[in-house]
Amino acid sequence: MPILVITGTGTEVGKTVTTAAVAAAALAAGRTVAVLKAAQTGVRPDEPGDADEVARLAGAVTKAELARYPEPLAPATAARRAALEPVRPQEVAEAAAKLAVEHDLVLVEGAGGLLVRFDDEGGTLADAAQQLRAPVLVVASAGLGTLNTTELTARELRRRDLDLAGVVIGSWPRSPDLASRCNLADLPDVSGAALLGALPAGAGGLAPADFRSAAPGWLAPRLDGTWDAEAFGAREAPGSAPAQS
Numbered sequence: 225m226p227i228l229v230i231t232g233t234g235t236e237v238g239k240t241v242t243t244a245a246v247a248a249a250a251l252a253a254g255r256t257v258a259v260l261k262a263a264q265t266g267v268r269p270d271e272p273g274d275a276d277e278v279a280r281l282a283g284a285v286t287k288a289e290l291a292r293y294p295e296p297l298a299p300a301t302a303a304r305r306a307a308l309e310p311v312r313p314q315e316v317a318e319a320a321a322k323l324a325v326e327h328d329l330v331l332v333e334g335a336g337g338l339l340v341r342f343d344d345e346g347g348t349l350a351d352a353a354q355q356l357r358a359p360v361l362v363v364a365s366a367g368l369g370t371l372n373t374t375e376l377t378a379r380e381l382r383r384r385d386l387d388l389a390g391v392v393i394g395s396w397p398r399s400p401d402l403a404s405r406c407n408l409a410d411l412p413d414v415s416g417a418a419l420l421g422a423l424p425a426g427a428g429g430l431a432p433a434d435f436r437s438a439a440p441g442w443l444a445p446r447l448d449g450t451w452d453a454e455a456f457g458a459r460e461a462p463g464s465a466p467a468q469s
Contacts (some may be wrong), residue, residue, distance in 0.1 A: 225287040225301055226324045226327075226328065226329060226330060226333055226392075227320050227321075227329075227332065227353070227356055228246070228247070228329065228330070228332070228358065228359055228360075228361055228389065228468055229238045229243065229325050229332045229349065229353040229356070229358050229359070229360045229361070230243050230287060230331055230332065230333050230360075230361045230363065231332070231334045231337060231338045231349055231361070231362055231363070231377070232334070232336065232337055232363045232364070232386060232394070233337060233362060233363070233365065233370065233373035233374050233376075233377050234291060234336065234337050234365075234373055235336045235337075237363050237365045237394045237395070238363055238365075238366060238393075238394020238395045238424065238427075238428075239333060239334075240274045240277055240278060240333065240375070240428075241277075241281070241394065241423060241427055241428040242361075242363045242392050242394050242399060242421075242423060243274075243278050243331050243333045244277065244278040244281035244282045244428070244435070244439075244441075245281075245282075245284050245423055245427070245435075245439040245443060246277055246321070246331060246361070246448075247259060247283075247331060248253070248281065248283060248435065248436045248439035248442045248445065249281040249439050249443050249447055249448040249449045250328070250329045250442070250447075250448050251283050251284065251285070251436075252402065252436065252439070252440055252448065253440075253448040255328035255329050255448070256286075256326075256327045256328045257282070257285045257286070257327060257329045257330075257331065258278065258285060258287070258288065258323040258324075258326075258327040258330045258331070258401060258444070259275050259278045259285050259286070259287050259288070259298045259330075259331045259333065260275070260288045260289075260323060260325055260327070260330060260332045260333070261273060261275040261280075261287075261288070261294070261317055261333050261389070262290055262291075262298035262299075262311055262316045262332060262333065262334055262335065262336070262342065262349065262352065263291050263292075263303075263310075263311045263335050264289050264291065264292045265292075265293045265294075265295065265296055265297055265298070265302045265335060265344055265355065266293075266295060266296025266297075266302075267292060267294070268293070268294055268336075268370075269292065269294075270454065273327065274333060275287040275288065275289050275333075277428075278331075278333075279431055279432075280432060281428065281435045281436070282436065282439075283436055284431070286320060286323065286326075287413045288300065288323065290292050290311050290315060290316065290319060291303070291308070291309070291310070291311045292310060293305075293306050293444040294306060297468045298314075298335070298336065298340050298341055298388070299311060299340065299341065299342045299343075300336050300341040300342055300343050301341075302332075303342065303343070303424055310343035310344065310347075310364070311316070311342045311343065312342060312343050312345075312347050312438065313342060313348065313349075313352040313355060314352075314355060315320055316332065316349070316352035316357045317352045317355035318357070319351070319385055320356055326451070328343075331356070332349075332353075332356075333350065334349035335349075336352050336456055336460035337377065338360070338362075338377050338380060338381070338414035339380065340385070343345055343401060348358055350380065350381070350384055350386070353384075354372060354384055354385055354386060358387075359386075359387040359388070359389035360386055360388055360389060361389045361390060361391075361392060361447075361467065362374065362377050362378065362381075362385065362390070362391045362417075363391075363392050363393075363394040363418070364389065364391050364394065364411060364414065365393070365394065365395065366393050366395060366396055366397060366400065366407060366422075367397070367400075367401060367403050367404045367406040367407070368392075368401075368403040370407055370411070371410055371414050373410065373415040374391060374411055374415050375415060376388075377415075378414070378415040378416055378417065382416075388415065388416070388417045389417070389420070389446070390417045390418045390419065390446065390447075391409070391411050391412070391415050391417055391418070391419050391420065391445070392418035392419075392420050392421040392423070392443070392447075393419070393422040394423055395422070395423060395424075395425045395426075395427070396422040396423060396424055396460075397421070397425050398424070398425055398426075400459050400460060402448050404447075404461055405461050405462050406462055408456070408457045408460060408461050409457065409461060418453065419444075419447075419453045420443060420444040420446055420447055420451075420453075421442050421443040421444055421447060421449065421451050422451070422456060423442045424427040424442070428444070429453055431468060447451055
């Protein structure tokens with residue numbers, strides 16, 4: 225798995241922090257890691273972007289960013305409003321392939337969800353993943369509404385004959401409600417893929433050293449971690465003792 229594309233089921237689901245956790249776990253396993261942000265929106269030229277945040281949390285990664293647009297909009301819209309060139313899927317694929325020559329793992333982080341448009345021709349992260357023939361990791365929210373968005377994302381990946389590597393819950397609540405706890409069983413069912421991790425709420429606020437030491441415990445072995453979906457479900461699912469905050 226030299227290239228892994230990371231998408232979310234929407235915005236604010238914990239995609240960047242999950243990317244950082246995957247990077248940290250891979251680094252802890254002795255792998256070299258590059259992080260490619262296809263299109264950064266809503267950040268000024270002098271501000272740190274998502275790739276910078278991944279590097280801050282995870283450590284010694286090679287970071288790359290193809291384009292940056294100041295307004296917090298879909299990349300195609302943000303590029304058009306800023307009168308800047310858009311990012312195209314072929315450029316994302318070429319940059320990722322180049323990084324893969326010198327790194328054990330390249331993480332390609334999208335913007336928002338799988339079908340958010342990069343350009344006015346309708347190019348998306350899914351198109352870049354198709355060109356790369358790379359697996360896609362889906363970051364989902366924990367609570368009510370996540371089953372629909374996760375299943376839609378999984379269906380689109382399969383329609384394109386892309387490999388859904390698995391699903392990670394980007395922010396697991398300190399006091400999960402009934403919907404979140406039920407979703408531990410339902411997410412693998414609706415996506416047709418394994419649950420590969422759950423990051424605790426607030427993980428991105430940890431000190432970098434604490435984040436790096438904890439990250440492997442949030443992710444399954446396929447992502448260089450030690451997290452056990454069955455044990456986590458037994459502890460958190462309905463019928464088990466309530467989680468302690």
